[in-house]
Amino acid sequence: MSAINPPQLRTVNVTRYVTPLREGGSLPAIAEADDGFLYVLKFRGAGQGPKALIAELIGGEIARLLGFKIPELVFVNLDEAFGRTEPDEEIQDLLKFSVGLNLALHYLSGAITFDPTVTYVETKLASQIVWLDALLTNVDRTPRNTNMLMWHKELWLIDHGAALYFHHSMDNWEEQSKRPFVQIKDHVLLKRAADLAEVDNEFKAILTPDRINAIVSIIPDDWLTDRSFETADDQRQVYAQFLNTRVAHSDIFVNEAQHARSSLI
Structure with a gap:
């Protein structure tokens, strides 16, 4: 599709759900991954579904190409067993519908x-x-x-x-x-x-x-x-x-x- 090398996004696996960020309707969360870093995780099972992740991915990488400062974007795997111990039913459903590949931004601690x-x-x-x-x-x-x-x-x-x-x-x-x-x-x-x-x-x-x-x-x-x-x-x-x-x-x-x-x- 292109003669230009595409951006290379890393793929990580969620190891710990830290806390929900309830500012937005999509209920993103801070999560820890197997590389030891914290991320703001955007879920494919949220209200707008994968299209919100597509917009996040395209928008973020175009902004990066144009020279803006953007937190690193990574693909994030979420295992089906991950949400079973989550006591909040809303979050448990979100995790269940988000099994597979999601998207996250590197968490800028102290921003x-x-x-x-x-x-x-x-x-x-x-x-x-x-x-x-x-x-x-x-x-x-x-x-x-x-x-x-x-x-x-x-x-x-x-x-x-x-x-x-x-x-x-x-x-x-x-x-x-x-x-x-x-x-x-x-x-x-x-x-x-x-x-x-x-x-x-x-x-x-x-x-x-x-x-x-x-x-x-x-x-x-x-x-x-x-x-x-x-x-x-x-x-x-x-x-x-x-x-x-x-x-x-x-x-x-x-x-x-x-x-x-x-x-x-």
Whole structure:
């Protein structure tokens, strides 16, 4: 599918369920793996199913390719015996429906939630993050839910599971790939994003079709469960085509962001 080497994600096995993170509806958890590290584990058995993991994987690896700081993403195996001793019935069901391959982010111990009233973000970085989220149609970078962390005095991006919402109704993906992202008006960094045109040129040069295809190629087959496609690779192709079309027509979402920003300044 691609001439570019795809990202190489490690695969680990869960050894200990530490604690649930109840901030979101998907009920992620801190878990320990057999490499000795702690991870924020995203479960395939949660509300949005594997599609949230696909969005997390694609969004995170595109962000990494563009130079953002992203916690390491790993594939995580969850054994069927793991949840049998869990006393919480809700969590026990979640673990039961998540047996197999899941996704996790390296846990950034001591990180604090980004607060826009406390931390100044430079114009270029703000523009880069706004561009990324407009590309990915990421609805979760608002003042109420910034999905950014400060760790060792640096800004880290987390949680792209709500991005790529086109895949919850893929029958009109071509039309959706060329739509402006009107929700960008709620972006926590929009007011500071004055360099969108410059960032657009830089990021389009990086996000070539081969590089996008390479990222999409690592989506595991058993996450690609949409029965409207004959094969997993057919579904992968739609993700690649959606993103490549969106990059090729980035002026649509850049213009929308610039228009939304003009009403704030």
